[in-house]
Amino acid sequence: MSDNAYVKTRNERYEKYVKAVSPSTSPLRSLFNSFWIGGLTCFIGEGLGDLYALIFPELSVDMISNITSMTLISLAILLTGLGFYDVIGRRGGAGSFLPITGFANAMSSAAMEFKSEGIIFGTSVKMFSIVGPVIVNGVVWSTVAGLLHLIIFGRFGA
Amino acid sequence: MNVLLHKGENCGFVKSDLKAKAALNHPKKPALKKGKSHTVFFANPPKIIGRMSVAGEKEGRGPVGKYFHKIVDDDKMHEKTFEKAEYDMLLAAINGAMESAKVKAGDIDLFIAGDLLNQITSSSYAARELSIPYLGVYSACSTLSESLAIGSAMISAGYYDKIMCATASHFATAERQFRYPLEYGCQRPPYAQWTVTAAGATLLSSEGDGVKITSATFGRVVDFGTNDLNNMGASMAPAAMDSLLALFRDTGTGPDEYDLIITGDLGKLGSDILRDLMREKGYALGQNYIDCGSLVYDVTQKCYQGGSGCGCSASVVNSFILDKLSDGSYSKVAYFATGALMSSQSCYQGETIPCISHGVILER
Numbered sequence: 001m002s003d004n005a006y007v008k009t010r011n012e013r014y015e016k017y018v019k020a021v022s023p024s025t026s027p028l029r030s031l032f033n034s035f036w037i038g039g040l041t042c043f044i045g046e047g048l049g050d051l052y053a054l055i056f057p058e059l060s061v062d063m064i065s066n067i068t069s070m071t072l073i074s075l076a077i078l079l080t081g082l083g084f085y086d087v088i089g090r091r092g093g094a095g096s097f098l099p100i101t102g103f104a105n106a107m108s109s110a111a112m113e114f115k116s117e118g119i120i121f122g123t124s125v126k127m128f129s130i131v132g133p134v135i136v137n138g139v140v141w142s143t144v145a146g147l148l149h150l151i152i153f154g155r156f157g158a
Numbered sequence: 159m160n161v162l163l164h165k166g167e168n169c170g171f172v173k174s175d176l177k178a179k180a181a182l183n184h185p186k187k188p189a190l191k192k193g194k195s196h197t198v199f200f201a202n203p204p205k206i207i208g209r210m211s212v213a214g215e216k217e218g219r220g221p222v223g224k225y226f227h228k229i230v231d232d233d234k235m236h237e238k239t240f241e242k243a244e245y246d247m248l249l250a251a252i253n254g255a256m257e258s259a260k261v262k263a264g265d266i267d268l269f270i271a272g273d274l275l276n277q278i279t280s281s282s283y284a285a286r287e288l289s290i291p292y293l294g295v296y297s298a299c300s301t302l303s304e305s306l307a308i309g310s311a312m313i314s315a316g317y318y319d320k321i322m323c324a325t326a327s328h329f330a331t332a333e334r335q336f337r338y339p340l341e342y343g344c345q346r347p348p349y350a351q352w353t354v355t356a357a358g359a360t361l362l363s364s365e366g367d368g369v370k371i372t373s374a375t376f377g378r379v380v381d382f383g384t385n386d387l388n389n390m391g392a393s394m395a396p397a398a399m400d401s402l403l404a405l406f407r408d409t410g411t412g413p414d415e416y417d418l419i420i421t422g423d424l425g426k427l428g429s430d431i432l433r434d435l436m437r438e439k440g441y442a443l444g445q446n447y448i449d450c451g452s453l454v455y456d457v458t459q460k461c462y463q464g465g466s467g468c469g470c471s472a473s474v475v476n477s478f479i480l481d482k483l484s485d486g487s488y489s490k491v492a493y494f495a496t497g498a499l500m501s502s503q504s505c506y507q508g509e510t511i512p513c514i515s516h517g518v519i520l521e522r
Contacts, residue, residue, distance in 0.1 A: 011383030018384065018392040021434075022427060023348040080341050089343015096343050105343050113339030116239040130342060 034095030037088065041099045045072055069100055076101035077108045085109075106130040196375050196401070197408035198307075200314035203370040203521075204321075204362040208259025209480055210251045211473040214329070214355030217465075220455045225477040226356075227254060233330065233355060240330035244273065244357075245280040247469075248326035249287060251359035251476075255322065259361050263288050266361070267318040270305040272296045274327050274353075274468060275335060284324070298497030299394075299423045300377075301325040302358060302472040303516040306493075307374035309362045310518065319364045326357030327467030336387070336502050350388045351425045352461035354454055358472030369483045370521050375408065377401040377515040379499065385510045387502065391428020391451075391463055394496035397513035398424060399435040401494055405517060406441065413443050417488035420479060421515075422471035422495030423451035425463030450474040450495075471495045480520070489522040 049068045052059065059067075079085040085105045089096045096102055107127055114126035128135065149155075211226045218229035228250065235243040248271070256263065269288055271281035272295040285292035297304040302325045309321035330340055332353035338344055362371070380397040398421050406412060413419060413436075424432055429449040436443050450471040451464035475493055482488050494517035500509065 007383075014382045014396070015384065017434075018389065018431070021431060022389060022392065025345075025348055080343075083341060086341050086343045090345055092343070093345045102343065105341070109339040109341035109343075112341060113334055116241075130338065 030093055033091050034093045036095070037092030038095030038099060041072070041101055048072070072101055073104040076104035080105045080108045081112065103131055103134065195408045196377070196404040197373050198311060199373045200310055200371065202314045202316070202364065203372045204310045204313040204364060205366050205368040205370055206360055206480065207363040207366040207368050208255040208261070208361035209476040210254030210258060210359050211477040212247050212251045212254070212357045213473050216459065217354055217356055217454055217473070220459065222453055222474055222478045225481055226473060227477060240328055241275065241279065244326050244328035244331050245283045247328070247357040248273070248280050248284045248324055251326065251357040252284060252288065252322060252324050255359035255361045261320065261361070263290060266290050266320045266322050268293060268309070268312070268321045270295060270309050270321060271324045272301040272305065272468070273325055274298065274332050280326055297514060297516060298499055299466060299468045299470065300495035300497035300514060300516050301468040302360070302475065303422070303493055303495040303518055306360060306362070306371060306518045307376060307516050310371040310374055313362055313364050321362045322359060323362065324357065324359035325468040325472045327353055327355070327469035329353045329355045332467055346462060347388050348462055349391065349427050350462045351390055351423065351451060351464055351466040352455065353467040354465040354470040354473065356469030356473035358469065358476040360476055369480055371518050372521045373409070373519045375401055375405045375517040377517070379512045379514050381510050381512045383510050385505055385508070387505050390466055390498050391425040392431055393498050393511040394513045394515070395424055395428045395431040395435060397515040398432050398494055398496045399439065401515040401517050402436065403439060405492065413441050413446065416490050416492045417446060418491045419443065419447045420475070420491065420493050421449045423464070423466040424449045424496060425451040425466065427463045483520055483522055486522065491520045493518050493520055
């Protein structure tokens, strides 16, 4: 067997072996945790929305959902600063990083972490290091969706 | 037919599936070319006359916590940044080692150190304080064994009298460099490891009493094609195997001839894999094999497979292992630390993880 072929089969076998012996997470438990933590976040959001609608009946539905998101973001940033959000995230997985709170956590944690390099080269530069891909993909794919809508229905918007 | 796979922790045997067995049947090929020795034997073995280990609060609560010379309560060491804390910790270890041997910085001929940070800044800043000739080395988590091997060779050759070898790692600085911000809520896979916050310093001397370093085995870079940044144990185990095989071949010994064989930071999974790899090569690592990474945290500390980082083996060897060597519990210990030589950049570019393992033999 030539050297290259030997290395290739060796590596393939080793990869298979490592896969067989490495422990894996239990999908049921992860799903359960992410569903209840994600669900709780949404539940709190809905509750806040209802509360705002009760206190400020003159506000439009759009405005109320905006204020609710702002409250959730502030809460997530506060929890990040106090050092609780990473504990929630370790449990919640997708349940904690998919909602708007996860985005707030990713941004604020990076901003805090790189504060030691200064406001410009630290916080400002590195703040988007984790959420950057989310923004880029969000903009790109919503542009594609908008263009498709334009081509199919011949107009922008709903 | 089932194969018995060794599960290191409690040294029990559990049955595993056939897939694992099929994967282990490597094609036969001699691991090393005959003739070239990877091991150097020291004619004038250097002695360890001073040592010091500094560890973080979390490590202090671990199984070997009581052996560390100094436990740091504050992970930031009252400094502004974690990088500064790491460098403070390294300096504390160096000063402690000098104190324990009752020598001054001026008496030391050479300072060999390295760490995990970019451009090994912690070590260089520590060298700035010492103002003695400095040799910066990088070998990831096997930095201490590499510097001990280099230092021993230089002393044995007669060029130097006293050489200080030191290294440090910090959980927060490693996280920020290799992974995510500290407060970012992300999940780690169960086979991940936890970077140890610790520093260790060893002072070698041509004369004096103490544990001797009788030989050193320089490792080859070994890459079995893994590229999972979280599964360091599986990446580094083949490197440890390669160097241990070189040691056994060069010295004509087997695992039973050492009171203890210790690896640096393979973790629980990595050390289990090493046992399997070695058994396949015909060497059974028994009760006398341990891994510093799986020793440094206990199960309740939720550190997944255990510790990693250059401070891991540096602190454990300079406290627990050398304590036991000095009091006569062990008389011959093989210390083989392993290092993964990738950067997060190279891994994102699709490269696999090259690993290395350097070892030294510590004798009473």
